[in-house]
Amino acid sequence: MGSFYFIGSYRHYRHSLSPLLDFKAEMSVLNVLVSILVFLPPEIIGTPTVGFDRNFFYDLEGGTVEICLEVKNFAGPITGKITTIDDGTATEGMDYIPVQLPVYIASDPLGPDCNYHIQLQSDDNYEGFETFSITFTTSDANVQIKRGVAQVSIIDDDDVDECALGADNCHDTLAECTNTDGSFECKCKEGYSGDGVTCQ
Ligand SMILES: [Ca+2]
């Protein structure tokens, strides 16, 4: 009888304390949750987010640049467009074909969505790297854009004749310059020795 009373009394003691303990535990869990929600970027807590998957895309002259979008927290079809912007050293129409590519993402791509292409033009001039920008825009109010601007670099595949342009570093009088694809060579003239940059 005595032991029964003891158990009952112990339970009563536990029950009288537990609401306070539970309330404290709930408050600390709530505090932690609120802190996480405040400090997490919005896309992690469920906002659909779309944007380019990197800052730079590139290809050779005459090539086709593949553009990829990254989708996070897909929650329904997303519409938008990718537009070329003539803001760099490349010339629209001459170096690339300007586009406004419609974007329609019907289902969660479960990875980068790379269905967008921009054609780069080939020319016979050596102009080095040329650039232009692309933007992604959407009118979907519930979609947040992350990285809505990226740069496209065109890698020149033409050779520059450094010798003819005088852009070589061969010795001015004692060396001969020979143009090569992508570079040039310096060679000391007959009777002189050296690496072509310095000859004696
Ligand atoms: Ca060009």
Ligand SMILES: [Ca+2]
């Ligand atoms: Ca070129």
Ligand SMILES: [Ca+2]
């Ligand atoms: Ca060259």
